[in-house]
Amino acid sequence: MFVWLFFAIFAHNGFLSIYGVKSYLQVSSEIGILAVGVALLMIAGEFDLSIGSLIGFSSMSITLLTIEANMPMPLASVLTLIMTIFIGYCNGLTVVKSGLPSFIITLGSLFIVRGLTIAVTKLITGRTQISGIDESSGYDFMHSIFSSSVKIADVNFPVSIFWWILFVFLGYFMLNQTQIGNWIFATGASKESSKLMGIPIRKIKVSLFMLTAFCAWFIAVIQVTTFNGADVLRGEQKEFISIIAAVIGGTLLTGGYGSIIGVMIGALIFGIVKQGIIFAGIDADWFQVFMGVMLVSAVLVNGSFKKKYIHEF
Amino acid sequence: MAVLKKSTFMNSNRLDLHNIYKNFGNVKALKNVSMSTNSGQINCILGDNGAGKSTLVNIISGVFQQDEGDYKINDEIVSFSSPMEAMNAGISTVYQNLAIIPIMNIYRNFFLGQEPTKKGFFKTFDKEFATRTTIEQLEKFDIKIENPKRAAGTLSGGERQILAIARALYFGAKILILDEPTSALGVKESNKVVNQIISLKNQNINVILISHNIEQAYMLSDKFFIIKNGDMIDQFEKNQTSVNDLRKILGK
Ligand SMILES: Nc1ncnc2c1ncn2[C@@H]1O[C@H](COP(=O)(O)OP(=O)(O)OP(=O)(O)O)[C@@H](O)[C@H]1O
Numbered sequence: 317m318f319v320w321l322f323f324a325i326f327a328h329n330g331f332l333s334i335y336g337v338k339s340y341l342q343v344s345s346e347i348g349i350l351a352v353g354v355a356l357l358m359i360a361g362e363f364d365l366s367i368g369s370l371i372g373f374s375s376m377s378i379t380l381l382t383i384e385a386n387m388p389m390p391l392a393s394v395l396t397l398i399m400t401i402f403i404g405y406c407n408g409l410t411v412v413k414s415g416l417p418s419f420i421i422t423l424g425s426l427f428i429v430r431g432l433t434i435a436v437t438k439l440i441t442g443r444t445q446i447s448g449i450d451e452s453s454g455y456d457f458m459h460s461i462f463s464s465s466v467k468i469a470d471v472n473f474p475v476s477i478f479w480w481i482l483f484v485f486l487g488y489f490m491l492n493q494t495q496i497g498n499w500i501f502a503t504g505a506s507k508e509s510s511k512l513m514g515i516p517i518r519k520i521k522v523s524l525f526m527l528t529a530f531c532a533w534f535i536a537v538i539q540v541t542t543f544n545g546a547d548v549l550r551g552e553q554k555e556f557i558s559i560i561a562a563v564i565g566g567t568l569l570t571g572g573y574g575s576i577i578g579v580m581i582g583a584l585i586f587g588i589v590k591q592g593i594i595f596a597g598i599d600a601d602w603f604q605v606f607m608g609v610m611l612v613s614a615v616l617v618n619g620s621f622k623k624k625y626i627h628e629f
Numbered sequence: 630m631a632v633l634k635k636s637t638f639m640n641s642n643r644l645d646l647h648n649i650y651k652n653f654g655n656v657k658a659l660k661n662v663s664m665s666t667n668s669g670q671i672n673c674i675l676g677d678n679g680a681g682k683s684t685l686v687n688i689i690s691g692v693f694q695q696d697e698g699d700y701k702i703n704d705e706i707v708s709f710s711s712p713m714e715a716m717n718a719g720i721s722t723v724y725q726n727l728a729i730i731p732i733m734n735i736y737r738n739f740f741l742g743q744e745p746t747k748k749g750f751f752k753t754f755d756k757e758f759a760t761r762t763t764i765e766q767l768e769k770f771d772i773k774i775e776n777p778k779r780a781a782g783t784l785s786g787g788e789r790q791i792l793a794i795a796r797a798l799y800f801g802a803k804i805l806i807l808d809e810p811t812s813a814l815g816v817k818e819s820n821k822v823v824n825q826i827i828s829l830k831n832q833n834i835n836v837i838l839i840s841h842n843i844e845q846a847y848m849l850s851d852k853f854f855i856i857k858n859g860d861m862i863d864q865f866e867k868n869q870t871s872v873n874d875l876r877k878i879l880g881k
């Protein structure tokens with residue numbers, strides 16, 4: 317199902333050079349890292365629309381703590397990680413305690429977090445963009461971990477691509493090879509049956525909300541070290557894009573099924589299309605149209621997929 | 630018919646309820662209900678809609694606790710705060726609609742919540758063991774599965790019920806509660822399940838069955854408990870009653 321999509325697009329962009337490969341892998345890797353967390357949460361039957369705003373929050377918090385509070389950047393990053401994961405924990409707790417759709421709860425936190433990030437940043441600095449973090453202590457260390465590059469065939473491949481591969485591997489391992497993975501599938505497939513079998517569905521959901529928050533923080537650090545600072549609007553629409561990547565990769569919107577490898581391909585398609593359109597010289601507005609069409613087709617295909625109960629792995 | 634050889638059962642697994650009361654607000658769902666069931670028997674609870682059968686069974690399986698009265702297993706007073714606790718004590722329930730998860734595969738369903746893990750640091754899900762054991766255990770119930778990676782939703786209705794029963798037994802159930810196990814099944818599927826329920830007697834299981842189908846219940850069961858409006862109005866051994874008697878009492 318993904319394969320034909322993949323080749324349809326790949327053939328179209330077959331002329332891409334190794335530089336092209338790098339450029340779409342870079343785009344794919346950021347979406348891909350987010351999509352691993354997002355897909356696992358979706359398989360457990362929940363959505364997180366707040367991750368885009370969490371990227372904005374995390375990147376701004378790291379930058380402010382480093383530049384305004386004079387903290388070493390690694391310390392600022394760890395403190396921010398704790399705050400970000402705490403927000404994820406609050407999202408999860410609100411969802412499982414209220415029993416309301418996570419779609420609505422995290423839509424709320426999207427606005428709360430984004431609004432607070434903008435308001436607090438303006439209050440402290442009077443601006444919405446801050447740069448110059450590269451002069452801070454610990455920046456080089458953070459940069460080397462999150463944004464350095466590896467030279468292959470004369471092209472510098474950003475290290476985020478290798479992080480992406482690691483996230484995919486760990487996500488795949490957890491979902492397919494462990495007990496927790498089986499519980500994630502079951503939680504999303506049937507809450508009631510899972511509860512009767514003694515599966516801690518609340519713990520699973522809350523942990524996965526914390527995982528998506530972690531992924532958002534990870535991307536924030538990559539962005540801060542790539543762009544040498546932060547913008548309160550960072551991460552906008554990333555929540556939708558990562559859901560699209562997950563759905564194109566075969567994750568069921570209703571939960572209970574998904575594949576991390578599929579999601580990786582989803583993120584790859586996203587990067588190929590996005591950069592391919594630029595390379596082909598087509599107006600970038602068409603990208604949105606294309607992604608929309610892909611999303612709807614993927615949902616239609618996934619729907620028939622569920623009806624046939626093809627859940628063999 | 631294949632017979633299980635799991636030799637860990639106690640000689641008897643007796644369940645006693647003494648003067649149980651349960652209210653839901655103003656609704657007196659159970660009033661002074663006493664009953665006793667033993668292993669190697671099929672015990673059938675009969676009654677109209679709303680009589681209190683599910684309430685009774687839910688107390689046994691740990692979903693609710695009684696307001697008054699004693700619940701004993703092998704003469705020891707017990708109290709379960711969740712179905713999990715009851716399950717760990719050997720009391721399992723097979724729910725008609727929630728027994729299995731259709732979009733998950735057969736072996737993942739069989740081991741759901743009690744996945745076997747490989748030795749070693751990572752404790753990975755031992756799928757080979759799970760696959761093999763699922764095939765073996767289902768064979769004992771006359772179900773041949775070539776590919777346990779199939780979605781459980783592709784099993785027939787009867788096979789799904791039997792899968793849930795096989796799973797409960799594999800994980801040590803000694804008292805097995807079946808809430809209308811055949812009501813959604815056609816005749817053929819229903820017969821498959823009935824045959825397997827009868828085979829549970831040889832394995833010394835204490836089976837508690839809720840049924841609306843009087844003929845089938847009579848054919849299957851050794852003991853009958855009749856509930857009406859929350860009262861236990863009658864109890865019979867099989868030789869003390871007949872299909873017609875039961876029908877009359879239940880007004881059908
Ligand atoms: N959780 C609950 N809250 C309030 N009332 C309840 C609850 N569960 C059961 N009841 C009431 O208790 C009475 C007995 O219900 P119960 O479900 O035990 O009947 P039943 O014999 O299982 O019926 P059926 O054959 O329809 O399944 C009914 O009047 C029902 O409305």
Ligand SMILES: [Mg+2]
Pocket residue numbers: 682683684
């Ligand atoms: Mg009932």
